[in-house]
Amino acid sequence: MTRKRRRIWILVLCAIGLGSATALTLTAFQDNLVFFRSPTDVLTTEIPPGRAFRLGGLVEEGSVQRQGEYEGRPAIRFRVTDGANAIPVVFTGVLPDLFREGQGVVTQGVMGQDGTFRAREVLARHDETYMPPEVADALKRAGHWNPAQGAAPPPAQWNTLEPGRADAPRRTGS
């Protein structure tokens, strides 16, 4: 019995030690574990010029311009915002299908001297809401939601957990 008890205590002590070591390590590396920086991060911290990093946020409504060239290639210009600040971005590659105004994006590139971010790559980032097209249309028609302005309304408004009432916003809207 005592041997068994001892083995239990050794395991518990090891678990506490390992858990706190991991927590401390992760806290220490906090800054290196972020995948992208928000526009506010970029404007408030010093980043060495020419250093590549990832800028993430929402594509600002009404900021997408598909005219113009950059370094001799057709370019797309838009602004990435986190609500508080926005940074202009120029990109000459192929955009992912989900790219639109109001959508989350993560862009990788370098900051130019003029304050425009030169992106080498643009990835789309979608949120954790999933809904059928009819529900999304109903929400838009009812004026509950404009996808160009950001995330969908709280699920409690449209997700009643009862399939029969799934089109509730449509009835209230019309």
Add this chain to the structure above:
Amino acid sequence: MLQPEGKRPYTVDVETAPNMAKLPPAPSREAGGSLHRFANPGRFLRLTDNWLPWLSGAALLVLGIGAVWGLAVAPPDWQQGETVRIMFVHVPMAWLAMGGYMGLAILSVMSLIWRHPLADLTARELSPIGAAVTALCLLTGSLWGRPMWGTWWVWDARLTSVLVLFFLWLGHAALVRAFDDAERGARMGAILALVGVVNVPIVKFSVDWWNTLHQPASVTRINAPGMHVDILYPLLVCALGFTLAFAAIVLAATRAAVMERRVRALQMAAARRADAAEA
């Protein structure tokens, strides 16, 4: 010498061998302990012989319903279109990769504290299956990421921690097989599995603790699930079906391992008897 030259190897039919449940226990096993009541391999084989057909049948039935519901009945997503159906495989695989790993951790605790031989065997059979499930999670995620995000792979916290989970599964599968002494291998594997448990909360909460390309959890968020019920219900059915199938495969593999051990024990006993008769 177990097999003298010129003699045929001893063969034993597992199912018809007499006194199946009364075989002497393996020499290394400790005696006593209430938990060892469930460690009797004979009882395990008898019980699971009844369960396995029901478990497999239920898994096939639920997976069939889930496949039709998910692929044909469920609506597409308003922005992701039909690619959202990858979720019906990807998310159950991710849940099984993490839940199965917690199962491996529980087996490892039983192995280290109570020296439970059946836990050792189950852990040994569990890890290749867990590795396969995690690989499927990574593959389907990659196939989904390419059309939606625009990339097959990024080194964000969620994707990287799941890759670490995959290597932990593979490492456990390799480590328990790397020792001549099976019990020593099982103990090393149990220690590795328990050290790796720190990775499970990192996988789960990586999307909340750090910003990642991967979106946060939809189903287990604090307010209502961020997923419409027409998509949520088939997902839950698929998750149940894959979980039943996972359990059935692990159970079948463990049964095979127990029988394999029994064959070896019977062969050894037969060889010892033959040697004694010759002497």
